[in-house]
Amino acid sequence: MVRTALEQWLRLSGFAVAAASGPREGLALVDDIRPEAVLTDIRMPGGTGLDVLRAVRARSATTEVIMITGHGDVPMAVEAMREGAFDFIQKPYVPDELVKVLRRAAEQSRLKREIADLKRRLDGGETELATRLVGSSRGMEDLRRAVMELAAVDADVIVFGETGTGKEVVARCLHDFSPRAKGPFVAVNCAAIPEDLIESELFGHEQGAFTGARGTRIGKFEFANGGTLLLDEIESMPMMAQAKVLRVIQERQVERIGSNRQIPLDVRIVAASKADLAAESEAGRFRADLFYRLNMATLTLPPLRERGEDVVLLFHYFLAAAAKRFGKPAPTLHPADINALMTHGWPGNVRELKGAADRFALGLDSTGRSLETILTPRARTLPASASLAERVAAYERHVIETELARHDHSIAAVVDALQVPRRTLNEKMARLGVRR
Known part of the structure; x- marks a missing residue:
């Protein structure tokens, strides 16, 4: 009954759904349709969600697995995350939140497939324009x-x-x-x-x-x-x-x-x-x-900030190339890294992205491999006890500096981009110590 209701809800939310009554039937569907995401319970007759995760991983590197777990099974869900699960949802779950997680998982799966396809073409020496x-x-x-x-x-x-x-x-x-x-x-x-x-x-x-x-x-x-x-x-x-x-x-x-x-x-x-x-x-x-x-x-040519998930795809591409060039294993991207890539303004566009990938591959950042600290180094200077005013000032400084770099330090262009009077911008720059 619960599975049927969930299936109907997901269909209404725009997903193509194939339901299974247990691990064996579900894995047969994975073999048949290679889904973007698998949603599985932690405890089921005939196996556990951890068993499903390992079997899916062996079958498809691009299919994401999401766990549904009760309160007592959280330690097992955490172990599943360590083994590569995309996320876990605790019962009782909110249907809208589950839909959001599934959509993120599907996007991540599509991105993995694009990266794998790109790597295959590059390794094959193809000269297609897409490479x-x-x-x-x-x-x-x-x-x-x-x-x-x-x-x-x-x-x-x-x-x-x-x-x-x-x-x-x-x-x-x-x-x-x-x-x-x-x-x-x-x-x-x-x-x-x-x-x-x-x-x-x-x-x-x-x-x-x-x-x-x-x-x-x-x-x-x-x-x-x-x-x-x-x-x-x-x-x-x-x-x-x-x-x-x-x-x-x-x-x-x-x-x-x-x-x-x-x-x-x-x-x-x-x-x-x-x-x-x-x-x-x-x-x-x-x-x-x-x-x-x-x-x-x-x-x-579209600027990088308008290219959506191309940012992550390109970063993976440059990261793999940098790791090969430096003779190092390519580091793993975590959800916080993906978020940092997607929210950064990229005033230097693809050139800046390539530089960030090189630094990330080398692991030169003193706090460890963290894209958030690589892309926003000013954030490290704020102590945890920073006041709201200090945090707002740091954010304003970052926005103004980003727009100045994006518009080749043209004050008139920044005034138009930020939609503020020129005098206001000049006053903020003076107060925040931003130099043209």
Whole structure:
């Protein structure tokens, strides 16, 4: 009677349910349907919940097991947790709470399957786009589809995204999955080249073209001939250089400094920017004609905070790679670690996530392997006796610092993001000791 009522309740809650009267029948169902989660009592005729857990673990590494236990069986449930049970529910349980636990278990099971599938593809040496642009969120699925469509089309592309979202990875995929894959892929960081050297770097020069030009130098445009040229952080390119780049892109030929000879170019341009180039051109900080010439297609990369459970999937991916690189076993993630991953703001996006995975794999944190302390080091400075005012101040400081990092320390952008007056933000920063 209780099992029938529970089955009906779970069906009404949106679950597909298969019920069994005992361990043997239940394990046969596990073999048959490979469920995302198994809900079992601790004490049953024909075996215990611990027996079921061990048998399920032997059959399926991705199926989560949840125990229903009476008050006297809590020690056995704790032992089951040590052996890998997802959670346990005490009788009498609240149906809504049970549904929440089951949904979390199903999500965890799906994540394990995605990680196992990703590892299988990587171990098999596959070059599928899904092993390069990792993630199962809607944003990443749309991005992979757009990359594959654009890779086949010989068009210039703007890749827009926050710092650390993987713009160069996307540019590389556009090249590697295109007919130009056998040609060179050349990446230039426009922000890293001094203004007086950028033209020589991009267009090349002849011997004697200027003081110090002791020999002929091939520029990046020419070096990328037959392949793809990535102009990273193009918003940082000086206006004078933008005008000359526009001409090279329009005419598809380049003239080295100190030469009158035009060199034909067969090159695809991918321009990457963390700034909205349309807004930059309207503000007069970027040439509008260059923007229009480059903007044959635009790929927008979603920030990590908008990618849901991709955060955990990517962390597992980077953690496994780091453990292999360092020659260490990959540490186990606990529920508190998962919570820390999902609630962190990730202002540095995938780059920050990879760094956190490296630190977690190395176990460099002085308090032990804890993602919570790795991601929020300021929390450790607060004593347990900290007052409410001190805790609120620490939280406000963390939020403001996160938004400053996410918006490249633009006060105007942080004011918009936090929806506070500029004066209020300045006062809080001064009071909390937050520096721009």
